[in-house]
Amino acid sequence: MAEALLFVTMGLVALAGAVTVVIARNPVHSAMGLLGTLLSMAVLYVSQLAHLVAAVQVIVYAGAVLTLFLFVIMLIGVDEEERREDALPHQRRIVAVLSGVIILFAGGLILFGNFEWVPAATSTIPSATNGTVSAIAEPLFTDWVLAFEATALLLTIGAAGAIALAHYRRREG
């Protein structure tokens, strides 16, 4: 019951934040909407026993990534008005038609389709997926250790690439 209440409230906050990201004129408001979505997502993770991932979500996403977004918004300014007319012909109309098709398809699937959400799911409350640090570390450092090392390489390359881009100057003359 508590989980249902949490799901409804946090789901509504997440949806409102997502809509804010899309419709806000000011990029700062978009960033704030994204913050609301990220934090309510973290709550939904906790209610699904993914404790470590929720903590990482708050620290990395809501802390680091969003701060980076706000820094860049501050750097390049927010006063620019987005142009209203379409550069691509009929862009808005095509998106609207595509959205309608997808919504009708999803609604029809939910109403008339005969399928299980997660076919092999058990109805008992699981205990093995309790996402403590040790529960995640065990597969991370055994089955996925190669992928883990690859992410270390990826982060190093990403940081080096960002520094290289930031230091780039057009040669004079």
Added chain:
Amino acid sequence: MVDAGWYMALAAAIFFIGVVGLLLRRNALVMFMCIELMLNAVNLTMISAGRALNDINGQVAVFFILVVAAAEVVVGLAIIVSIFRLRSTASVDDLSELRG
């Protein structure tokens, strides 16, 4: 216990909002935020599927997605900043160097 399907429906709705935003907005920063929305929706799907299937690997996958998303944001924002230095714009409509 809320059925995993409801979480997945919420995730699908957020992913859809992200797609629409990516297609409609022209500000490169806002487009990036919409990509983050889509990544987060996928994370929620992973976690609810992992819980329903009683498998910890769903959360491990989310861990990796978070790392890749962080690296992607760093490089992407650096590109946006350097484009802004050269062209004084963050609108993707004004960038057409690669047009044939």
